[in-house]
Amino acid sequence: MAVDLAAVDELDPDLLIGREIARPLARGRLDGWCEVQSPWCQRRGREFSHRRHASQGGLWVAENGLWACGHGNLDGCHGWIHQHPDDAKDNGWIVPWPNDPATVSTLIHTANYGHARVFLDRSGGVRLDQVGDAA
Template identity: 45%
Template sequence: MSETECRDIVKERSGGGCEIRIEGWCQGQAREFQHRLPAGRGGLYVPSNGLAVCGHGNADGCHGFIHRNPKVATANGWTVESGVDPALKPVEIWMWGHMKACGLLDDDGGVHLRTEAA
């Protein structure tokens, strides 16, 4: 998959809004692509490995929060550890701009909501 195709799918999934929406940090509109597994650690440009986030670079907005708070980012699935397939790591995101959800991302732009076992 090309980088452009991947970015387009993630943008469509997000509806143009930030998929993280961290209170006190979020700027609303997605401007950045957050690699859950960075390219330097083997991450690919595939939608399961990307999130649409607000901010400018790693300086501010939710993108800045993710890079300043790696433990929180990993706990929420916004980043994944080396050797982990992002498609198999649940992530907490905002869907359709109004619903917080936890699920798995696929490479077609889908979100598969996670249900907890009783």
């Protein structure tokens, strides 16, 4: 299914759900570069990393995903998140159930704010929470 995201701001946020929509919205926040930038960062993003895991009711929505480098749980930032869950929770990279990822800030690298704590939204946007230090 091809989705035209050019007019995403005009769409009902409740309709911005699904892998075909969430992945490009997350990838577009930093033009495909890894948003996480953990100690294992490989720089170029590759995967959608669920903040609240699908097994805990995490949805395919932009506020629930980070564009991360690495391959699954093995390497890069995606691997670092899964292998360091306590640190990942502190940084908002993992959001345990029943918390809503839209209400939990995350420490990521952003196009507008650099490395900062931000809130992610369904349309792929970010809203500044506070400037943070590197992970």
